[in-house]
Amino acid sequence: DADVTQTPRNRITKTGKRIMLECSQTKGHDRMYWYRQDPGLGLRLIYYSFDVKDINKGEISDGYSVSRQAQAKFSLSLESAIPNQTALYFCATQRGWGNYEQYFGPGTRLTVT
Amino acid sequence: DQQVKQNSPSLSVQEGRISILNCDYTNSMFDYFLWYKKYPAEGPTFLISISSIKDKNEDGRFTVFLNKSAKHLSLHIVPSQPGDSAVYFCAASGVRNTDKLIFGTGTRLQVFP
Numbered sequence: 001d002a003d004v005t006q007t008p009r010n011r012i013t014k015t016g017k018r019i020m021l022e023c024s025q026t027k028g029h030d031r032m033y034w035y036r037q038d039p040g041l042g043l044r045l046i047y048y049s050f051d052v053k054d055i056n057k058g059e060i061s062d063g064y065s066v067s068r069q070a071q072a073k074f075s076l077s078l079e080s081a082i083p084n085q086t087a088l089y090f091c092a093t094q095r096g097w098g099n100y101e102q103y104f105g106p107g108t109r110l111t112v113t
Numbered sequence: 114d115q116q117v118k119q120n121s122p123s124l125s126v127q128e129g130r131i132s133i134l135n136c137d138y139t140n141s142m143f144d145y146f147l148w149y150k151k152y153p154a155e156g157p158t159f160l161i162s163i164s165s166i167k168d169k170n171e172d173g174r175f176t177v178f179l180n181k182s183a184k185h186l187s188l189h190i191v192p193s194q195p196g197d198s199a200v201y202f203c204a205a206s207g208v209r210n211t212d213k214l215i216f217g218t219g220t221r222l223q224v225f226p
Contacts, residue, residue: 043202048213
């Protein structure tokens with residue numbers, strides 16, 4: 001079984017709709033991250049959480065919100081989707097301070113029409 | 114402002130030859146560097162890393178070199194195999210102990226027979 005899972009894997013939605021992407025992990029890691037990947041732009045950090053009570057904005061948080069429901073669950077929401085949020089979204093986990101390696105989920109391909 | 118740069122979007126290498134992927138960074142406070150490999154429809158997976166106190170780290174066919182004075186790192190794959198065909202991202206961390214990773218834009222490696 002995968003250690004980091006993301007649902008849905010693919011989603012097509014319309015402009016203005018609210019959508020939630022979910023991430024679950026069985027690695028027992030405290031730290032969780034949301035990234036988006038766009039062609040030619042690499043992976044950019046949207047939000048991150050160092051524990052259940054800690055939420056931090058990344059470099060491109062506008063238009064997004066997150067919820068850390070438990071150590072194992074970290075959800076990303078688009079309150080009102082717009083076409084330029086069409087991208088590949090990845091969730092990642094990390095053990096904790098000083099452990100730099102991050103473990104990624106398989107990604108969610110989101111298309112906003 | 115792109116703090117981690119991969120200036121070659123793509124690289125094509127013959128099987129058995131050496132593949133050299135390059136990465137430059139601008140922030141001298143980065144103290145840990147990682148390489149990730151990404152296949153289509155999968156999340157990035159950790160490949161190899163190096164601390165700023167070293168100038169070389171080797172793991173099987175993969176070697177990462179770090180030149181701090183030039184703010185440059187490279188990933189060498191010897192010998193290259195068709196299964197190495199993927200997108201490779203370099204990442205840097207360590208600024209103010211935040212442990213966030215800053216990713217480059219990626220280099221697509223194609224290894225042909």
